[in-house]
Amino acid sequence: MLLSLSSKGTFPMTVETVRLRGRSAAPGLAAGRISNLANGVAKTSSFGSPEAERAALEQAMANAASELRALAGSQPREAAQILEFQLTLLEDEDLCAPAFAEIGVGARAGQAWARALDTQIADYKASNDEYFRARASDFIDIRDRVSRALSRESNAAPVLPDGAILVADDLAPSHFLEIDWTRGAGIALKAGSATSHVATLARARGVPMVVSLGDIPAAEGEWVLLDGERGEVEIGPSEARLADWRARVAGLAKRRADETSLAKAPAITRSGQRILTLVNIQGLGDLSPEAAHGDGVGLVRTEFLFEPGRAPPGEAAQYQAYRAILDWAGGKPVIIRALDAGGDKPIAGVTFDGEANPFLGVRGLRLLLRRPEVFGTQLRALARAGATGNLKVMLPMVTTPAELAEARAHLDAAMAELEAERLPARSPPLGVMVEVPAAALTIDRFDADFYSIGSNDLVQYVTACDRGAGELATLADPLNPAVLELIRRTVEHGKKTGAPVSLCGDMAADPRCAPALIDCGLQAFSVAPSALGRLKAAIARCG
Amino acid sequence: MTAFSDPGSASPRNVVAASVRLRHEAGLHARPSVKLTKLAKRFSSRISLAASADGPWIDAKSIVKLMATKTPYDSILHFRAEGADAQAAVDALVALVEGDFPDDG
Numbered sequence: 001m002l003l004s005l006s007s008k009g010t011f012p013m014t015v016e017t018v019r020l021r022g023r024s025a026a027p028g029l030a031a032g033r034i035s036n037l038a039n040g041v042a043k044t045s046s047f048g049s050p051e052a053e054r055a056a057l058e059q060a061m062a063n064a065a066s067e068l069r070a071l072a073g074s075q076p077r078e079a080a081q082i083l084e085f086q087l088t089l090l091e092d093e094d095l096c097a098p099a100f101a102e103i104g105v106g107a108r109a110g111q112a113w114a115r116a117l118d119t120q121i122a123d124y125k126a127s128n129d130e131y132f133r134a135r136a137s138d139f140i141d142i143r144d145r146v147s148r149a150l151s152r153e154s155n156a157a158p159v160l161p162d163g164a165i166l167v168a169d170d171l172a173p174s175h176f177l178e179i180d181w182t183r184g185a186g187i188a189l190k191a192g193s194a195t196s197h198v199a200t201l202a203r204a205r206g207v208p209m210v211v212s213l214g215d216i217p218a219a220e221g222e223w224v225l226l227d228g229e230r231g232e233v234e235i236g237p238s239e240a241r242l243a244d245w246r247a248r249v250a251g252l253a254k255r256r257a258d259e260t261s262l263a264k265a266p267a268i269t270r271s272g273q274r275i276l277t278l279v280n281i282q283g284l285g286d287l288s289p290e291a292a293h294g295d296g297v298g299l300v301r302t303e304f305l306f307e308p309g310r311a312p313p314g315e316a317a318q319y320q321a322y323r324a325i326l327d328w329a330g331g332k333p334v335i336i337r338a339l340d341a342g343g344d345k346p347i348a349g350v351t352f353d354g355e356a357n358p359f360l361g362v363r364g365l366r367l368l369l370r371r372p373e374v375f376g377t378q379l380r381a382l383a384r385a386g387a388t389g390n391l392k393v394m395l396p397m398v399t400t401p402a403e404l405a406e407a408r409a410h411l412d413a414a415m416a417e418l419e420a421e422r423l424p425a426r427s428p429p430l431g432v433m434v435e436v437p438a439a440a441l442t443i444d445r446f447d448a449d450f451y452s453i454g455s456n457d458l459v460q461y462v463t464a465c466d467r468g469a470g471e472l473a474t475l476a477d478p479l480n481p482a483v484l485e486l487i488r489r490t491v492e493h494g495k496k497t498g499a500p501v502s503l504c505g506d507m508a509a510d511p512r513c514a515p516a517l518i519d520c521g522l523q524a525f526s527v528a529p530s531a532l533g534r535l536k537a538a539i540a541r542c543g
Numbered sequence: 544m545t546a547f548s549d550p551g552s553a554s555p556r557n558v559v560a561a562s563v564r565l566r567h568e569a570g571l572h573a574r575p576s577v578k579l580t581k582l583a584k585r586f587s588s589r590i591s592l593a594a595s596a597d598g599p600w601i602d603a604k605s606i607v608k609l610m611a612t613k614t615p616y617d618s619i620l621h622f623r624a625e626g627a628d629a630q631a632a633v634d635a636l637v638a639l640v641e642g643d644f645p646d647d648g
Contacts, residue, residue: 085573085606088580094607123611131569132613138573197573284568284616307615317617324566 020213024231025199028208030186035164057109060149082197117143134196141172173197186226259533267539276524287328291529296332298526299504318381326389333390340396364397379414383425394431440486443493455505478507491521511538559629562621563640571614575644580606588626
């Protein structure tokens with residue numbers, strides 16, 4: 001997405017500021033000059049007979065392998081493991097077998113090699129699993145390293161000018177490791193992925209990185225601001241913007257220092273109020289040591305179990321996953337949300353197709369009540385897992401108390417079945433996710449065991465602003481008094497009835513919102529594990 | 544835990560089989576695949592792996608083939624080894640998967 005802003009500044013580099021929006025792959029801020037990394041394709045050399053072509057390819061692979069080995073030797077463990085993965089691939093005969101077969105029938109080594117690797121690359125790119133998709137860049141890395149060796153091009157590392165912002169279509173992990181990042185300031189990729197190996201490396205090395213920027217209309221040496229926090233790149237910033245930027249850089253450095261010291265401690269306001277900080281989990285990969293610094297789990301998004309193109313998970317698979325989360329939490333509370341499909345999260349074979357306005361359609365609990373087999377299976381798995389830990393179950397998109405009662409009847413039925421089957425189970429506390437304005441306005445009519453405010457949808461429905469409409473971003477203000485009033489009512493109802501109230505959603509992780517939320521009486525926030533430090537720091541600044 | 548040997552498949556040809564549930568959160572991914580193939584290569588037996596009981600069976604010593612299965616979390620991995628050290632190979636591989644690919648392995 002490209003936004004042009006006219007600039008009144010007198011910054012000499014350019015008269016117009018261009019702001020590009022991408023995705024953040026590694027946090028941090030960097031200002032510097034563009035340095036384009038030419039993603040040149042190696043020329044094809046000819047070696048003669050099939051035997052000579054084959055020998056040349058073998059030699060090139062051996063050279064590439066020894067380069068990787070040398071590179072791995074000087075790297076910290078995580079980086080070395082990524083290189084070891086590439087090395088293992090390179091040493092696998094199955095990788096080059098198709099290339100050797102083609103050479104045997106007359107192909108040139110370079111073409112045969114590239115075709116063999118391109119087949120692999122296409123296969124990984126077509127995977128519907130994001131992690132496997134991201135592996136394509138490892139195969140590209142290997143392909144290009146061997147191709148360069150074949151065409152006798154130098155594999156020497158590009159030298160970055162001091163403070164450079166490296167611009168490329170994508171960046172190979174081994175290339176990243178060859179660059180001296182004490183000089184380079186940041187990475188802006190036209191394509192790329194936040195789950196690629198190079199993103200992992202950039203985060204570990206502390207190099208800000210933004211991916212998926214699309215075309216970057218800037219010349220070599222041009223000034224840019226790279227915002228790894230928001231996932232943006234600004235070309236040709238004005239002097240006014242630069243002053244503002246320097247203030248942000250200083251603020252970020254101070255905040256990072258605060259967060260590091262606060263991340264492991266309980267969250268306490270200046271006046272000594274203890275606030276619970278919970279984590280949002282969207283897959284078992286989120287059960288990290290970092291996440292363990294929270295007071296429990298405020299939201300498990302069970303949608304991760306429902307993979308596109310696959311049958312819904314059975315009771316056993318769900319039970320295993322819920323057990324794994326409860327075991328990990330070790331007695332801390334865990335709020336698992338019943339399947340929240342529909343809206344912006346369609347699941348083939350489960351959600352309704354062709355809705356004119358899916359956000360106002362059959363989603364969340366509305367869907368579950370119409371898919372009793374899906375709901376029943378999930379409730380059975382949850383009740384069984386609940387026998388082993390501190391589990392609570394949250395119902396998404398509740399509008400009326402009657403829906404809560406209906407859901408409870410489903411849970412009771414599941415419990416009766418399990419009892420008849422003599423399977424150990426415990427009926428978990430049932431909570432309401434407060435995100436529909438009607439529910440928030442009539443919250444005193446609900447008798448849920450707990451409440452969790454889903455601020456993203458609540459803000460969207462209260463302000464009548466589509467979450468995805470960037471044009472309305474300022475109007476979709478979570479601090480709109482109407483939103484805060486509904487949060488206050490929910491918190492008060494919880495206090496009156498003894499039901500805990502937490503808030504999950506972007507608002508919990510937004511440091512600007514913390515004072516207003518604590519002012520509403522909220523005592524539990526749930527955020528992504530990586531936002532815990534930032535949240536605790538924001539709470540510590542509250543009165 | 545979920546591993547079991549299948550004594551019925553032991554034969555004079557010394558074939559050993561076992562299955563184990565993959566608990567690694569990202570599936571049979573880069574690092575687990577490196578560890579698995581490295582371990583498999585330590586044995587002389589022919590070792591095959593499948594993500595489904597009825598195949599397809601692939602060479603457990605080939606990371607290219609292993610990664611290409613794109614096996615997700617919670618799949619059952621089936622191992623089959625044939626050769627002098629088949630039992631030791633299957634035991635070691637099952638232990639690796641059960642232990643969730645420990646870093647010192």
